[in-house]
Amino acid sequence: MSDSAATNEAVWKSDATIAQWVATADERERGRVWARRFMAELLPFGGEDAFTFADLGAGTGAAARAVLDRYPSSSAILADYSPQMMAEGRRGLAAYEGRYRYVEIDLAGGRWPAELDRELEAVVSSLCVHHLPDDRKAGLFREIFDRLAPGAWYLNYDPVAAQDPEVEEAWRRVEDARDPAGAAKRAHRTEEEHARWENHVRHIVPLEPQLALVRAAGFEAVDAYWKELDHVIYGGRRPLG
Ligand SMILES: C[S@@+](CC[C@H](N)C(=O)[O-])C[C@H]1O[C@@H](n2cnc3c(N)ncnc32)[C@H](O)[C@@H]1O
Numbered sequence: 001m002s003d004s005a006a007t008n009e010a011v012w013k014s015d016a017t018i019a020q021w022v023a024t025a026d027e028r029e030r031g032r033v034w035a036r037r038f039m040a041e042l043l044p045f046g047g048e049d050a051f052t053f054a055d056l057g058a059g060t061g062a063a064a065r066a067v068l069d070r071y072p073s074s075s076a077i078l079a080d081y082s083p084q085m086m087a088e089g090r091r092g093l094a095a096y097e098g099r100y101r102y103v104e105i106d107l108a109g110g111r112w113p114a115e116l117d118r119e120l121e122a123v124v125s126s127l128c129v130h131h132l133p134d135d136r137k138a139g140l141f142r143e144i145f146d147r148l149a150p151g152a153w154y155l156n157y158d159p160v161a162a163q164d165p166e167v168e169e170a171w172r173r174v175e176d177a178r179d180p181a182g183a184a185k186r187a188h189r190t191e192e193e194h195a196r197w198e199n200h201v202r203h204i205v206p207l208e209p210q211l212a213l214v215r216a217a218g219f220e221a222v223d224a225y226w227k228e229l230d231h232v233i234y235g236g237r238r239p240l241g
Contacts, residue, residue, distance in 0.1 A: 004202055005108045008131050009081070011199045016192075018084035022060070029062060036066035036126075038226055039155050039233050043122050045071050051121040054079060056144070057107055057128025060089040061100070063157065067124065068096055077115055079105040107140055108132060112147070119149040126157035130204045137203075137210065141217035148238040154219065155235035160207040162230065171229040207232055 001009075011017050029036075045051060050073040055064040058078035068076055078100055080086055086102045093100055103113040107128065123144050129137055144154050162168035176182045189197060207224055211234055214222045219236030226233040 001108070002133075004133065004199075007195075007199055008108070008202075009106075011196055012082040012085065015084060017196060018082065018088065021085075022088050025060065025062075032062070035157060035226060035228070035231065035233060036062060037070070039063060039124060039126070039157050040066040040070040042155055042225055042233065042235070043067065043071075043124075043153055045074070045122075047071065048073055050074065052077065053122035053124060054116055054120050054147075056105070056123060056125040056140075057131070058089065058102070059085045059128070061093050061096075063124050063126035064100060065093070065096070067122075068099055074099070076100040077120075078102045079107075079113070079116060081106045081110075108136060109139070112143065116147060118147070119152075120147050121149055121152050123148060123152075123154045124156070125154075127159070129156050129210075130158045131199075131202075133203050134205060134209065134213070138213045138216065141214050141219070145217045145219060145238055150238055151240045153235060153237050154214075155225075155233055157231070157233045158210075159204050159230050160210065160232050161204045163206045163208075174229060207234065210234065 043053070047070070049071060051071070052075045053067060054077045055061065056079050058064055058080050059082070061076070061078050064076040064078055068074055076099065078089065080102065081104055089102065101115070103115045105113055105116070129140065132140060141154070148154060162171060211222055211224065214234065214236050218238065220239050222234070222236035224232045224234045
């Protein structure tokens with residue numbers, strides 16, 4: 001295992017990190033309501049369609065919940081490797097009992113669990129792929145492609161890096177206007193917060209190379225379907241033929 005994969009695993013399997021992450025999740029999610037719903041809307045299903053989708057790096061299930069809400073006959077397979085995140089997710093997903101199950105996967109290169117070795121009708125991921133180095137992003141996109149049914153979609157909601165410092169400055173200006181305490185928070189990170197931040201940003205790369213990796217995996221209709229500052233929803237469809 002690479003050093004960065006080991007660091008990432010230690011972060012996401014730390015009781016203290018998950019406790020802090022969960023305690024602050026509602027506040028972060030308030031700013032994501034629209035994006036969560038939009039990713040669900042992008043899936044090409046009718047409101048009453050019954051289908052099974054996977055949420056990779058599902059954590060406590062925020063992306064899956066939006067899909068389950070929009071499509072009341074859908075079922076989710078939530079895949080993650082953090083026992084703490086999955087335990088928190090089970091608590092928060094009580095209202096969806098019978099419509100979801102958790103499975104364990106290491107997206108850094110582990111074997112896919114048997115529950116996901118089937119023709120999936122959709123795959124989503126959110127705020128997780130950025131933890132993988134680019135060669136692994138590429139491998140993951142290929143593995144997702146191989147498991148999707150013909151015509152099925154993969155969508156990813158994730159942060160991206162700016163290619164131009166002036167663009168980054170504009171993003172930062174807007175973020176700081178929305179959260180006037182942001183600059184102070186950045187300047188006064190504890191050692192532990194700094195380590196988590198370093199882990200968060202380590203493999204965040206610009207949008208275009210990520211779209212290129214999705215295309216290279218074989219997907220069509222590839223686009224950034226939504227973007228606000230440094231957050232995007234991109235994806236594509238496995239061709240029918
Ligand atoms: C920032 S959280 C996002 C959780 C959720 N998708 C959401 O949008 O709220 C990142 C999640 O990715 C998971 N994760 C990170 N690296 C992973 C890996 N190599 N394999 C499986 N899960 C991973 C973590 O355990 C965590 O649950």
